[in-house]
Amino acid sequence: MSNIQEKLNALRDELREHNYNYYILDNATISDYEFDMKLKELQELEAKHPEFYDPNSPTLRVGGQITKNFNTVTHEYRMYSLDNSYSKEDLLDWEKRIHKILGVETVEYTCELKYDGASMNLTYENGVLVRAVTRGDGFQGDEVTNNIKTINTVPLRLKGDYPPKFDIRGEIILPLDGFKKMNEERVANGEEPYMNPRNTASGSLKLQDSSEVAKRPLECLLYSLKGEKLPIATQFESLQKAREWGFKVPSVAKVAKSVDEILEFVNHWENHRHELEYEIDGVVIKVNNLQYQDELGYTSKAPRWAMAYKFKAEQATTILNEITYQVGRTGAITPVANLEPVLLAGTTVKRASLHNADQIAKLDIRERDTVFVEKGGEIIPKIVGVNFDLRPADSTETVYATHCPECNTPLERKEGEAQHYCPNATGCTPQIVGRIQHFISRKAMDIDGLGGETVALLVKEGLITNYADLYELTKEQIIPLERMAEKSAENLVNGIEASKNIPFERVLYALGIRYVGETVAKKLAKHYKSIEALINASSDDLVAVDEIGVKIAESVAQFFAEDTNLQLIERLKAHGVQLEFSAAQLEGLTDTLAGQSFVVSGVFEKVSRNELKKLIENNGGKVASSISSKTSYVVAGDKMGPSKREKAEKLNITILTEDEFLSMIQ
Numbered sequence: 001m002s003n004i005q006e007k008l009n010a011l012r013d014e015l016r017e018h019n020y021n022y023y024i025l026d027n028a029t030i031s032d033y034e035f036d037m038k039l040k041e042l043q044e045l046e047a048k049h050p051e052f053y054d055p056n057s058p059t060l061r062v063g064g065q066i067t068k069n070f071n072t073v074t075h076e077y078r079m080y081s082l083d084n085s086y087s088k089e090d091l092l093d094w095e096k097r098i099h100k101i102l103g104v105e106t107v108e109y110t111c112e113l114k115y116d117g118a119s120m121n122l123t124y125e126n127g128v129l130v131r132a133v134t135r136g137d138g139f140q141g142d143e144v145t146n147n148i149k150t151i152n153t154v155p156l157r158l159k160g161d162y163p164p165k166f167d168i169r170g171e172i173i174l175p176l177d178g179f180k181k182m183n184e185e186r187v188a189n190g191e192e193p194y195m196n197p198r199n200t201a202s203g204s205l206k207l208q209d210s211s212e213v214a215k216r217p218l219e220c221l222l223y224s225l226k227g228e229k230l231p232i233a234t235q236f237e238s239l240q241k242a243r244e245w246g247f248k249v250p251s252v253a254k255v256a257k258s259v260d261e262i263l264e265f266v267n268h269w270e271n272h273r274h275e276l277e278y279e280i281d282g283v284v285i286k287v288n289n290l291q292y293q294d295e296l297g298y299t300s301k302a303p304r305w306a307m308a309y310k311f312k313a314e315q316a317t318t319i320l321n322e323i324t325y326q327v328g329r330t331g332a333i334t335p336v337a338n339l340e341p342v343l344l345a346g347t348t349v350k351r352a353s354l355h356n357a358d359q360i361a362k363l364d365i366r367e368r369d370t371v372f373v374e375k376g377g378e379i380i381p382k383i384v385g386v387n388f389d390l391r392p393a394d395s396t397e398t399v400y401a402t403h404c405p406e407c408n409t410p411l412e413r414k415e416g417e418a419q420h421y422c423p424n425a426t427g428c429t430p431q432i433v434g435r436i437q438h439f440i441s442r443k444a445m446d447i448d449g450l451g452g453e454t455v456a457l458l459v460k461e462g463l464i465t466n467y468a469d470l471y472e473l474t475k476e477q478i479i480p481l482e483r484m485a486e487k488s489a490e491n492l493v494n495g496i497e498a499s500k501n502i503p504f505e506r507v508l509y510a511l512g513i514r515y516v517g518e519t520v521a522k523k524l525a526k527h528y529k530s531i532e533a534l535i536n537a538s539s540d541d542l543v544a545v546d547e548i549g550v551k552i553a554e555s556v557a558q559f560f561a562e563d564t565n566l567q568l569i570e571r572l573k574a575h576g577v578q579l580e581f582s583a584a585q586l587e588g589l590t591d592t593l594a595g596q597s598f599v600v601s602g603v604f605e606k607v608s609r610n611e612l613k614k615l616i617e618n619n620g621g622k623v624a625s626s627i628s629s630k631t632s633y634v635v636a637g638d639k640m641g642p643s644k645r646e647k648a649e650k651l652n653i654t655i656l657t658e659d660e661f662l663s664m665i666q
């Protein structure tokens, strides 16, 4: 094999690997810019050496794939990628090509934002959403209609003068605010935060359980119409129409009449991108006239009538002074890069997250290295690479911490987990403080008059070492503390007293059991009704509870296997904290429907649909949203959908009337 051919093959293989990491694993290992530069290198090599043509080259194909987890659907109109440009010269070249093909002197363009998410094709027939399919390899994609239906900004029914049948394309994105909230919740539950909004949006579409997708604040931004004889003449008009029919189409799009006007739009958004509620990675420029678009057509991978102008991720170069380690409330260790301060995306950055030991090893990051720092949608900036040319000659490989920086206990790492842990839960200060801070937090015991800093102070002064100690604090102990006075001390003690009324499910969440977030705590509380019953449940019992997986079950069982935890619970109980359902909560709760799954459809007479669902759950049953072979009963009211009825009959599932259902729980 010739050298050139070897090089071509190596580049193609490398890019295929990156495509796989990016589209399938949602876990890219190089920046988009680096990827684009490598792709460009391959393109140029291939152009010089047509003798090594490969129809499967990454330069000729859309990078994604279909997965085997969903129905595969062939797109009626192929979904393409976009060509990239990074400079004015690139744009001028493109314009020249367009003028030449069309044989005209001036062309109008629509400039739009390039939303950074996952592409989606929606099919509407008679104003109703019938199908949602991912881009896949461009020819075929995964049918994810059920997942897409959970997104509020996807209209299920259109309004206005929509065409009888058409496809519309858009980007599924996760707005920054929602992304931040999801991550805060994950961190509070002792889980690792998601890397960035794009990966999380794209990963969400691949979930098998649409009720999980529904919990994520995804949005769909639309940008293109496809269909036969659509009543539109320009791209700009199609955006307006789509908006009228009920789609979410950002209103910033502009018509430009020259490359200079395009660049004005580009520059504006490069500077103002941080004011948007979601991430963009550039601008998309499209020939406005649809007739012209037809004439220009497509290359093997992208339309000739459109061009992406990509922003480079905002990057800075600086020196990594020191790697330190932070200990979280669950004992999880996070390595932190302490940087020579540097200006990035409008703020001074001094620290960056290094995620875990694998990440450090993968990028071969060392102290005193010159590193590239990027800030995307992440809350904390991250290091994306090292400038190896500037590495000091006496540099040595980073040896990950072996002992806890706070209490010097040897760190542990469980099989299959990325994070190291300090196992010294009861003797390691940040874990002690973190657990108490979690206990008092708003969604947990919500203790008025007590904040995170005061907790740290109380621990430092040796007044408390666990959350049960809070209930033994006296006003006299608190008054002498820094920034405390008679009144604030009184508020604090009253706040602690009042927390004794917080219901059991929130107390359970407050205990800070790993993986037991708000939702899981509610489920467990409802199922077991008292801490006693929960303590006596084995890991196997726990797994049998609906929606409790092995990971959660083991974590719960392990928590209650520890004597120190049991002692804490005894003390909480003695102080009057709610460790079981109250009489009011217990009222109306039974196990009558345990193990049965219900689908509710139609309109009811005696109870509302929501009340009906509540009755099912309160009696131990499960409510599902769609009929499957796992459904035990369908409760049918007036106007039950004919397709649901048909499906239930086909699967031989008993259909109950409202009265029949109510008599089951009498």
Ligand SMILES: NC(=O)c1ccc[n+]([C@@H]2O[C@H](COP(=O)([O-])OP(=O)(O)OC[C@H]3O[C@@H](n4cnc5c(N)ncnc54)[C@H](O)[C@@H]3O)[C@@H](O)[C@H]2O)c1
Binding pocket: 018, 019, 021, 022, 023, 028, 029, 030, 031, 032, 033, 035, 036, 062, 063, 080, 081, 082, 084, 112, 113, 114, 115, 116, 118, 119, 120, 135, 170, 171, 223, 284, 308
């Ligand atoms: N870092 C990596 O390892 C890696 C690997 C593969 C791909 N990538 C990145 O992905 C890019 C190639 O990806 P691609 O083909 O998915 O897409 P792309 O991001 O280059 O452009 C095409 C996509 O842009 C989206 N888009 C957003 N707003 C749009 C708008 N207003 N109008 C039209 N389309 C809009 C559409 O989903 C469309 O499919 C590469 O250039 C690279 O930057 C990175």
Ligand SMILES: [Zn+2]
Binding pocket: 327, 404, 405, 406, 407, 408, 409, 422, 423, 424, 428, 429
């Ligand atoms: Zn420790």
